[in-house]
Amino acid sequence: MTLAADALTQLATWPDLSEAEPSCGTGRALRSPHGEIVHFHSGNDVDVYLTARAIRQFQEHLTASTAVRLVPGSQWVTLRLDLAGEVHLLMTLVSLALRAHETWPVPDDVPGAECNDHDRAAPSREYLSGG
Incomplete structure (x- = not known):
């Protein structure tokens, strides 16, 4: 079973x-x-719908992880599950997302925002960090 399949089963x-x-x-x-x-x-x-407010609140922590990709303007966070520890990070992000959505609507968040569909290229970490 892949890490993503295992995470889906758990969630x-x-x-x-x-x-x-x-x-x-x-x-x-x-x-x-x-x-x-x-x-x-x-x-x-995996894409997690965190909301714009949650992304702003945790942006420093999110950008510190090499498994996380942020797409400018998106309320979704993309996570690459390559290591078991990243499944734990996913569980944490889903918990944050659930909490963020309980308090919706919040400013700057739009219901039904489109995910970071992987058919479109997500910006690289270098692009996001300005490098």
């Missing part, structure tokens, strides 16, 4: 999450009563 047991068709049409999704929370795309790529 699907959470009482606040249920499987759903991803709005982007790619992979599998989990949603809360407040909306889509996580998309499992092909391979080990």
